[in-house]
Amino acid sequence: MILLRNFHLVPSRTCRSFSARSSPSPADYCINLVKQYDYENFLCTLLLPGNLRRAAFCIRAFNIEVSLIGDKITEENIGLMRYKWWNEALGGIYNEKSALKHPVVLELNKVIKEHKLLKRQFTRLITARSNSIPKTGFKTMTDMEAYAEESTSPVYYLILQAAGTNVLNVPTYL
Template sequence: MKFTRMFGSYVVRSIKMCKYKHRHGNIAYSTTANPSSANYCLNTVRQFDYENFICTLLLPSNYRTSAFAIRAFNIEVARVQDSVSDSQIGQMRMKFWEDTIEKIYADSNVPQHPVAAELYSASKRHKLTKRFLKRLISVRAAQLSSPTFPDLDAAELYAEASVSSVYYLLLESAGLQSVRADHAASHLGKAQGLANLVRGTPRQAARRAVGLPRDVLARHGVPHEAVFRARSSRALRDAVLEVAHRAKQHLDKARSLGKQVPKEGRCLLLPAVAVGSYLDRLQAADFDVFHPRLRQRDSLLPLRLYWRKLFSEY
C-alpha cells in the first residue's frame, strides 16, 4: 500500500511537470503556430476529454503537441452535435472545418483559429493524411441528420471512422508506418467508440436521444422511453451488455496484437487502459449504465497508465 501511494504521487508529479513545461514553453515549439494556440489545444482536451488528456501527456515531447492538436480538432467536430439544436447550423460548422482542412492542405488563408493553426503546423511536420481528417468531419456531419444507429454493425463502422481515424493520425504524427499498429489501432478505435456509446447513454437520455443501436434495444425489448426515464432494468442491462461485449472483443483483439506493434507506437494506444477500466467498472455495476459510480473518475487511472507505459504495454 505504501509503495502504491508513493508510486501514485510520482505519477501525479510527472503529469504536473508535463503541464508546467507546456505552459512555460520548455517543450519545443519551433514549428508550432505559437505557445498560446498549443495551450488552447491542451486545455480543450483537458476540459472535454480528460482520460485522453492524461494519455497524451505521457507521449514523447517530439510529437505531443501535434497529438494535442489532433485530439482538439476531433473534439471541435465531435461537439458540434451537442452544441446546436438546429442541424442546419451544425452543418454550417462542419462546412467551416471542411473548408479549413482544404485551406490547410492548399497553404491558403488558414483561419485564425488556434486549433486550425496547430493542425496546420502538425500537418506540415508529419504529413498527416488529409483523408483521415476529412473522415472525422464527414462521419460527424452524417450523424447530425441521422443520429441513431440501425444496428450494432453500423455503430461499429461509426466507431472505426470517428475514433480509429484519430489513432491513424496519431501514428502518423509519431512517424510510424506499421500494418500491425494500424490493425491494433482499428480495433482499439472500435472498442473505444462502442464504449463511448454506452458511456454517453445518460447524457443522451437527458436530451431525449438514444445512442444505443436500435436492433440491440429491439432484441431485448427496450423501448426508447425506457431509456429516457434513466432507470435501469434487466432488459436494458442486457442490451448494454451486448454492446459492451462487442467493445471488449475489440479491446482484447487490440491488446493481443501488442507484441507485434512497434515499441514506440504502444504508448499511442494507452487509452486502451481507460477503455478497459470503464468496461470493468461497468461489469462491476452489473451493466447498469446509470449507476452513480460510473460517473466518477477512476482515481487509479494515472497510476495504471504510467505503469503500462513503463513496460511498453497498453
C-alpha cells in the first residue's frame, strides 16, 4: 500500500504501471511520456474511463513526440526528416504494413485499429509542427489562432473520436 496525501491508502498495483521499468510496454511508455512532459493532461487523462484512457494516453504521447522534434533539433533538415519519419510510420499503420518498432507507433497501431481514428487528424499535428520550423513567431493573432487550431485541436478531436463522439461543427477539411 502507498500512503498518499490526506492519508488515503492506494494499492501498489494502481501505481505500478506509472513507475519506471527496464523495458515498459508500449502503453506504459506512452503513459510515462505524458506524465513526464504534460503532467496536467496526465492527471486529467487518469479521470477518463478505462477503455478511453489508453487511447488518450497514446494520442497525447504521439503529440508529445511530434512537438519535441522542434525543441530538440539544431538543423531544419533534421527536423523535417523526423517529421517525414512520423508521416511514414502513420502511413504504414493505415496501409496495414507492419508497425515500426517504436513504442508510440506500436501503441498507435493498436489504438487506431480499435477506434478507427482518422489519419487526417494525426497528419494535421505533424504538418502544423513541421510548418513552424524555423520558429519565427506569429505576425498576427489570426496566425497564432490558426497554429493553435492545427497543433492542438486534433488531439481533442481524436480523443472525442475514440470516445465514439460525433464532433459537431468540425471544419469540413477533416
